[in-house]
Amino acid sequence: MPGQREHDAFAIALQPIHDADHRHVADRLLYRHHGEGVDDPVAATARALATAIYELDEGRRLGTRELIIDLPTEWLERSDLLPSPARQMIIGLARDLPLTPELMTTLEQLRERGYRLLVPAPELRGSGSRLAPLADLVRLRHPDELDADQLRALRQGRTRLLAEDIRDPDRLERFRALDCHYFDGRYLAEPTFYDARPRGRHGNRAAQLRLINELYREDADLQRLFELLIQMPHLHVAILRRANSSLFGQRDQQADLKRAMQVIGLNELRRLVMTLSLASDMPSSRLKVRMALVRAFMCRNLAAPFSNIDPEDAFTTGLFSMMGPLLDEAQATLLAELPLNAPVARALNSREGHLGALLTLCEEHERQVADDDLAPDRLQQCYLDALDATDALMSRL
Known part of the structure; x- marks a missing residue:
């Protein structure tokens, strides 16, 4: 149906990020929707994460590289859904963040868990200066975005700089003169977008709700989870893919669902199921x-x-x-x-x-x-x- 095609027209790209020696060290997750706009930022981010982390074949995955994810404020409130491992993830903060005490506490907790924060340079001005101690990276879109004193303070705090919007060789050299650590590779080539897998409606909403309820029980039962998941083909396949990704370093390929669940563990299983659920990613009758x-x-x-x-x-x-x-x-x-x-x-x-x-x-x-x-x-x-x-x-x- 035309409406379904518009809904399914969703694509992601992993934009290369390189260091000063032109080594491919990280990727930035980009996504776009070809049909009508996506009104729910949580669902849109879930859709992108689901595709990048749980769907791409091994040759296109991150491997050991870092992943930069630009997250909406609404997603930060669901920090239990952040992908793992934390050491590999860099969370990009939006501009004009409402720096409430609750948000500042959330950001501090994320860093304690091992996630790193990428802050746009303009956010470090005025009241945003409170973000400076939490910034692991600062995003520069122009070489003059920060003055010499601000740059000096960031270097003393061991904050790294990510150069973006590199339009020509002259601007690239100006960024290099600032001792930027990371460079957005978009100036070398435009990102290649991969179409996300088609989405449909899950045929057993009751089973999905029971699965989520069981996942978050303190005494979650592996057999009960297995019985629910075996009836959800897309989750079944996603769990197998995740268990056999380089993240878990399995010598033997896992084709059995129950063994794969044990490999990834309960916390990762929760993240996977909730991300795919938010992305409406379970199409079977x-x-x-x-x-x-x-x-x-x-x-x-x-x-x-x-x-x-x-x-x-x-x-x-x-x-x-x-x-x-x-x-x-x-x-x-x-x-x-x-x-x-x-x-x-x-x-x-x-x-x-x-x-x-x-x-x-x-x-x-x-x-x-x-x-x-x-x-x-x-x-x-x-x-x-x-x-x-x-x-x-x-x-x-």
């Missing part, structure tokens, strides 16, 4: 989820008699055989990005191996059920048990 779960449980049931087949691999094979349709993405492209082990990948891509045979049996049985054909007793029982397991799981929502 309850009916499709039910079909995928039935297939997954059936694959696991069929694997039970065979000691050489991992039942969890069988479950993953069944579930991910429908992940593309669940997320409205090309199945082959999605599978190429996911950290699936070799037997699961072969089963999904070409129906090879023991897992491929189980998946083929499930698919053939689904066609028989649709055509009202009778199936062998063993196969039919596995299917009926899968229906019961799926209904039991989804009824708890």
Whole structure:
């Protein structure tokens, strides 16, 4: 629909930031909306963070570089949602901030947690001078934006300078003469924007609310969280991507949701879920989820008699055989990005191996059920048990 296309026309870019030796040391997160304006700054920022941190493939991610994020005041009030690790994040403050005692306390707490603050140079004048002790970086858009005394005070406090709006070689040299530490690479090339993945409406709002409630319980139950997340395909994929990012340094690729949840930990799981929820980033219908779960449980049931087949691999094979349709993405492209082990990948891509045979049996049985054909007793029982397991799981929502 036209309205949906406008809503989905959202793109981000990671603008390179280099140091005085032209090394690419950081990126600045930029985002834009091609359709109607985004009225909610919290949702817009969540959308950008969701794409940059949880969606980009490993080749486009930050790696160990720092990320500069310009945050609206409304987002600072939700500091529990800030991405990790803090040492890698630089928070850009907006101009004309209302420097209330509450905001100053929030900024101090962010620095105590390890986040660094980027302050526009004009904000250091007048009452904004209170920000100077909290500024780890100062953004300069003109070489004359600060006078000699202000620059001297910043250097003594070990505050670094970020040069922006570099229009020509002359201005670049003037910034260099100020001993700027960082330079916005936009003067070398315009940023390349990446389209965010299409967004849709989540088909089970009740499950989403229960998930958030469970996440913030003091005695959050991993099994309960797993049962909720397994029904939310986009979150499932995002957790796998996050667990296998360079941030967590896993030697073995994690394809199992429960293990991936343990790798990233509860706090990171909260950030991921809340960011994607604010970004309205969970596009699947309850009916499709039910079909995928039935297939997954059936694959696991069929694997039970065979000691050489991992039942969890069988479950993953069944579930991910429908992940593309669940997320409205090309199945082959999605599978190429996911950290699936070799037997699961072969089963999904070409129906090879023991897992491929189980998946083929499930698919053939689904066609028989649709055509009202009778199936062998063993196969039919596995299917009926899968229906019961799926209904039991989804009824708890």
